[in-house]
Amino acid sequence: MSLQKILRLPKKRDSKLVESRFEPKRLSSEIPGVVFREYTLPEYPLVRIVLSDEKGNGCYTVVEPELSDEQKRLYSLLLEKLYFGLKPTQEMIRDPVKYVEENLLSIADEIGFGEEVRQNRDVLMYYVKREVGYGICEIPFRDPLVEEIECHGFITPVTVVLRGSEYPRLTTNIIFESEDELARFAEKLSERTGRSPNRANPIVEGVLPEGHRIAVTYSDEVSRPGTTWDVRKFPERPFTAPELIKYGTITPLIAAYLWLLLEAKRFVLIVGATGSGKTTLLNALLTLLHPHSKIVTIEDTAELKLYHKNWERFFTRKASYIGTKEIDMNDLVSVSLRYRPDYIIVGEVRGKEIATLVQAVATGHGGMTSFHGGDTKDVFTRVTGLVPELAEEFKSELAATVVIRRIQNPNTGRVERKVVEVDEISYEEGRTDVTPVFTWNFEQERFFLMDSKEDLTTEAAASLLIARSKQLQLSSQLLGLTLTQLREAFIERANLLSSAVKNGVVEYGVFSQMVVDYYLNKRRGEKK
Template identity: 35%
Template sequence: MRLKPGFYYQLLQKYLDGVDEAKILQDWRPSSYEDVIREYWIFRPLVKTVITFNRESGERTYHVVEPFLTEEEVSLLDEIFKDLEDVLILKDLSLNYEVKGAILAKSYMEILDEYGVVVSKELNAKYLYYVFRDFLGFGVIDPIMNDPYIEDIHCDGYGIPIYVYHKEFGNIRSYLAFTAEELDRYVQTLVQMCDKHISHGNPIIDATLPDGSRLQATYGVDVTPRGSSFTIRKFTEDPFTPIDLLSLGTYTAEQLAYFWMAVENKLNVMIIGETASGKTTTLNALLMFIPPEAKIVSIEDTREIALMHENWVAGVTRQAIGEEEKEIDMYDLLKTSLRQRPDYIVVGEVRGREAQTLFQAMSTGHAAYATLHAGDVQQAIYRLESKPLEVPRSLIQFLDIVAVQIQWTKEGVKKRRAKGVYEILGIDPADKNLLINEVYAWDPYVDGYRLVGSMKKLEKIAMAMGEEVEVTMEEMHRRAEYLKRLHELGIRDYKEVTRMIHAYYRNPDEDFGFIIDEGRKYGGYYEALAKNLAKERS
């Protein structure tokens, strides 16, 4: 069961009626040498984020502001927690979390009755927040897990502040840190939430948390001398769409329309870049251009791809636990996927022996999409040809388009840009090098894109469709205008954007207003269908 971020906030809502907000949070203020540069609620009135700028050090700090408790109130909460420890069995993920929340709230009320303690509405809300946070949520990092602006969380050892990756500010140090004992215990708790086990004998774990986030954890000092550690790559319930990439300036409408034409016509695309350049984010957005009825198979180490397509099989690798359980890696999943006759194969990140099989699939007519860790096209080719990938150049030539992404900082704000878009045109018979055609280039001085070369792949598409390249180009420009219209209308939710793309496929010659209306009708029809099916099953 995949939990939505802050799922227990709904359970808390009914305890907030008549609460005086001013009595919930502590009177938090920055130090005299800090300025507040960003402040927003995570769940009002119980928890919010404050980001400060230190004028002396030039550093930003991430603060979580939670309900304030006096020493006496903390002491009572500690006693309540001890009595609630018997309810820890509710952590069993097979149970419904709403039921767990109801049982926890009931047990908490019964404990207060046993103590003969009457608390105010405000203190009641505070106590229940901490009970739900620690028993149902992620404990001390739960507010960070529920902050929509945070992408990654890094704990590098005991006594070291937790760092977060903020969408607007990049890496920021927080004030949170663990002792060695606290960190060991917390890492074990995180791993147990994934139904896995970590110990000195098995000190490294890659797993998926109940909300879909990726967890990489180490235990003890044997493999990480600074102590246990963890990194969480948060799963996003609301993935970026092509419209988001347009809004953020990562790609232009014309570039996105170019990719749309490529995806529809089953050209092979790879997104490359360094760490945190947004490779998977862009890949997921471009996959929304896949025609609605196409068969898709995705293969990942940890589930990140999120699509609305019904004819989609999502494969995830599995580590072996014990002697009887077999490990299933990307290569195993890819071999299995080819037997399913997919139209589109998606590999979250190419980094092992699955690479050769993926490129063989390209050579036999399957459309393949993947990401690769590389700084530019030449680095990507070198990585593909080198161990452990060892893809021969004769197969690399079947890759059609490569987009190179970077992370760029302007005026202290992190942004993601497509440094270049390239086409691979085959192998030069003279020197046996790959023929690479640069189509788009990004100019950092103006933060804009320019068309560098001709779109040879559009010529290939036109030829396959039996039409003049001018006609194909005109259709690409029309799709660019359609994407601009969706942007102007504020349509960006991934489900709605996918419906609008599907509506375009079904009504390509109609005016945009008609297509958008059809997309909305299409969405309403399937939402009603899903609700009816849910009723029948219940």
């Protein structure tokens, strides 16, 4: 994409005065209600982010630096040069913000305002970087605390969801004043995913260069009053299993249990409402798979991030007006079988592709997917509705469901993601048994393991699980381990995860090396 497209020329082209052709729009800095927190981002030290409460509603106010008339003139001249005076280079297109960071002063020298720009460097750098970045939404896009940015239409304030906040969403001071301004922003956003919306194709779903997922409805074709968009931000690197343990989403015992089922190539399904953390948990569990496994992932948008060497990524494709055929999840599950996968992972199943996935896992492939729903019962009902002829096979292949929810911590008031139940499914002669293996007890704020109401040591938990879990017993046969060996493997894994958390090993690279070492040592041990 050219810089011209990134910047977008303002409509007022008739102005003869170059100095005022580009005018930065400064956000209103009025802070509503009572301030309870304030911070800055390292790369934007001049901008304050103020969190406040107005009658129980959370507010996220971006307080930008003021600009003098002289600074506005320099800003316009710099953008004029960026827009009209530079030939687009690869470097500029790949990362326009970095390009501006590195070249602003030399551009200023070229236009003969080097000294003036140097004197006003910080303010100008912020506004120019903002312009080539995400415009008035730059700060929430860069703020790692923001996990979702939602634009409901022009004139209505953009809202954000903040990680670990007690407010489900916060209102910002970021407002698109007209449909035209908003539509142009949505075009810019979409183009960064390689797509361009128009009235014929008003819906865009894609992934931004930073890895964030976007959805856009363009103009008033399918949304009122007009354009809307939503950005799901992901941390720069995926959460690892120890990180989710640290945040209380899962425990070492839950992770060790699922790890063994996955290693035995059993079929595991994560179920939860929208935004409950399904994809994140799926990704974290994938980090536990043997580093040499061949994993095929199938998604609509590129959300999963793996570091396995043998990772194949497939994406669905919509039919286009120039005649390209739609490729759906079903097509991709079928083709993935030709790739000799150890695991087939479907980011999220919504339709009949569940049937093909079930057949794939029935032929000995490991599988994992996620599903929109409230609990295990929902999964059965929906799958029976979708593919009645395969409902029985589905239940007999499914080893466990993991139910995840966003819940409010009663002590801190913060919204957290929690696995509230892990159910084991056993299917015998037409009868399906659902056994809760781990259950989050809301009153006591701890997990119960099966029907044991007290805290168990890892060893005691392992003994109970091996004695009672049919899926673990089946996994021991599939892995060629005796029950005693499987019990040991469970303890080793739970201890490895606990020690990773204790020693602060949460970063992906370091933790995955720990997993590699674990598998290597095990192999060496077996050879002795």
